[in-house]
Amino acid sequence: MSLAFLHAHDCSEPHTDSVWGVAWTATDSVISISADGSLKQWDSTSGQALHTLPPHTLGLVSLDVDPAGKQALYNSLEGLTCLLDVDSGRVVGRYESYARSGNDAAEPAWSVSLNPKGGTYAATGGSGSVSIHSAESATFGERRATLTSGRSKFGMYCKHSPDGTRVAMSSEAGQIYIFDLESEKLLSTYTSHAMTIRSLAWSPDAQLLISASEDKRLTLHDVRYSPSGKPGSGAVATFTGHSSWVLSTDISPDSRLALSGSSDKTIKVWDIGARAAVSTIQDTGEVWSVSWRPRPPQHGSPGAFVSGGEDGVVRWWRGAGAG
Amino acid sequence: MRYKMNFDILEDDDWTGQVRDVKDPFDPQASGHDILMLDLDDDELAAMNSENDAMFEDLVGENASQADPMQDDFDQIDPVAGLENIAIGFFEQLSTAFPDAEYHSHRKRERNPISISLVDRTKTAKEDGASTMKTVSFPQNTKRGSSRSTAQVLRIIDLMHEALHEEVPITKRDMYYRDVSLFKTQSIVNKYVDDLAATIGVGRGDLNVRASSKGLFSGAGLTIHLHSGETLYGNDSESTLIPVADDIEKFEMRDGLSWVLIVEKEAVFQTLARLSFSKHPCLPGHGIIITGKGYPDIATRQLVCTLADNLPVIIPMIALVDGDAFGIDIMSVYKFGSSSMSHERETLTAPRLQWAGVFGSELAQFGVERDSMLALTKHDEKKARTLLSRPELPATWRRELQHMIFTRRKAEIEVLANAKPLVNDLGFIRPSSSNNQIVTPPVSLPSPENALTRYLVHKLSVAIAGRAAPTLV
Secondary structure (H helix, E strand, O other): OOOOEEEEEEOOOOOOOOEEEEEEOOOOEEEEEEOOOOEEEEEOOOOOEEEEOOOOOOOEEEEEEOOOOOEEEEEEOOOEEEEEEOOOOEEEEEEEOOOOEOOEOOOOOOOEEEOOOOOEEEEEOOOOEEEEEEOOOOOOOOEEEEEEOOOOOOEEEEEEOOOOOEEEEEEOOOOEEEEEOOOOEEEEEEOOOOOOEEEEEEOOOOOEEEEEEOOOOEEEEEOOEOOOOOEOOEEEEEEOOOOOOEEEEEEOOOOOEEEEEEOOOEEEEEEOOOOEEEEEEEOOOOEEEEEEOOOOOOOOOOOEEEEEEOOOOEEEEEEOOOO | OEEEEOOOOOOHHHOOOOOOOOOOOOOOOOOOOOOOEEEEOHHHHHHHHHHHHHHHHHHHHHHHHHHOOOOOOOOOOOHHHHHHHHHHHHHHHHHHHOOOOOOOOOOHHHOOOEEEEEEOOOOOOOOOOOOOEEEEEEOOOOOOOOOHHHHHHHHHHHHHHHHHHHOOOEEHHHHHHHOHHHHOOHHHHHHHHHHHHHHHOOOHHHHOEEOOOOOEEEOOOEEEEEOOOOEEEOOOOOOEEOOOHHHEEEEEEOOOEEEEEEEOOHHHHHHHHHOOHHHOOOOOOEEEEEEOOOOOOHHHHHHHHHHHHHOOOOOOEEEEOOEOHHHHHHHHHHHHOOHHHHHHHHHHOOOOOEEEEOOHHHHHHHOOOHHHOEEOOHHHHHHHHHHHOOOOOOHHHHHHHHHHHHHOEEEOHHHHHHOOOOOOOOOOOOOOOOOOOOOOOOOOOOOOOOHHHHHHHHHHHHHHOOOOOOOOO
């Protein structure tokens, strides 16, 4: 089976450097962050810019939005973490994670993720642990907890599970760690890759986790968590086909399709159940970030997604009907 | 009928190949060895014993003569043979240790490590003239991997052998950069180079390992007249040491000088000199190549500054440094100066210097795969972040440093050597929209021999043609 995806349109004013993160929000706008230090918000139908924040001095490396599309969390290369109120376009929280506070050694944040239940966010850094911080305006950035993986490899990416109970982190060495937020314990470790895992994606029911790695593959994991403590079976499938690093991944809102962007300049769509690629889309540069439209597609349509890559352009793609 | 145990690996006390009487010949466990029971008569037994003795002599005797530098006073020690003997000795041990594929040794203690014997330079020679030896064993029970030390020694032997064979001198620093992930630290290379030299019984220089010295230049276009009356003539295929500015009376440039190239690493400089790159036919005119061997000393910076101040503006001066934070920092020293010498900035900086590469972001165009780039170390990252925090950092530098931190890879010049050799008519890689590269054979102009020269010809051509390339800052 193969699906066709068509290029719908591009953003109206490209970023001046690579797009390092995109997120399609529940209110059908798209937020993009770039190496040029800017965050832009776009209308998905037209590609017109809605808001553009004044650019930061250094690039923005991580972006996450809440399920309602009201708040966007982003982090810069040197570790300045900010919270944006999407509707007004105002920054409502700022935290300098690189600044020394008390006795703690400064560890700049790298990848950040908002807790879908609100109130906190998670951040990874160089020491291989996940720190939990307040996401409330008044106390933004205050450290609440530190979850350690036991290893000190660079934490490349972190993402909360959609139900807000767990957070997954991937490391430069290829491990995935899943922590339980309530107990602050490490639940499971997966070593499905031997090279850096650049991105993770949860399925909406928090039962599946896909990892995207520099070893050119994606791995599908069963991460079901039962209260009795027995974790899911782990790696269940590998998606191969990219000829270079896989940079980004996302799972569709109906859990059927996975998306991957690669430095081989293509985007691939995978049928999760069939464990096979159903579409390969040629882009013009390395595809750093991909994001499905969160609204479940109409019956018969494979859905729509947005991508951002090396050339600074945010692109919208839509499925061409049932394949 | 006597039974002999044929030891596939000889234990410490069995170097002489003695026959051990076995209490119960049918119980292999009695002596604790895996035993291959042979049915031999006395003649065959004696033959086997002498065979073992000869093998022992070969191994130990060979090392013994290498270990004694006093032995071959009147014979010229052939350094190449010395290197080869050590390596061959190791491989012989390896092959006798595992003569057949089915050999398994269940007990750790009976697996004798295979070893390379090196002179222990920290101990003085014994009374009989023989030196104390230390051994590098395989396998080793260390955290770093059982074969690492042996691999390091063999790699150094390989590099020295190549240096002698190719007649291209190599420095210890150069060796380290050839395989950073194997050696881990410079001091390991230093140690083993001197150990091997002592073991073979020659000086380090006889192994074609040169000591690093100060800045060098090459190119027949530059002649330096010193106050002392001496004249230093630049040479297209050899290097000339850069003298201190105070000693220099005047410079002389030959007509037709069209470019100046500064390279970070001496190894790259020597490669270019060997290829007479300063008079490369693909370039419109001859040029001068300079290296400061890493962070440049004052003399090198003075030369670059003087050239920058006096050469006509149409002559580009470009720098080729590693695409890592240190390369960029070195560029910055040439161009903007160092904090320690800021009081002498006017005579030491060359603001017109342009950064031509290596850029991590463009390597894909030159056929280099991401995976062949080195991983960023914590040290690199810290340096890169420090550079990024500098005010007034040029935009291209910022972009490259960010790209480096985001991909967690750095682009060293050596990685160009791994580039896929696809060229189009002028020796460039033409990026194509699909992943299938289009190859067209060279037309009229001779194509540069290897990836490094191809890359530099491209960069210099672009610089000379008008300095409008967006990659140059």
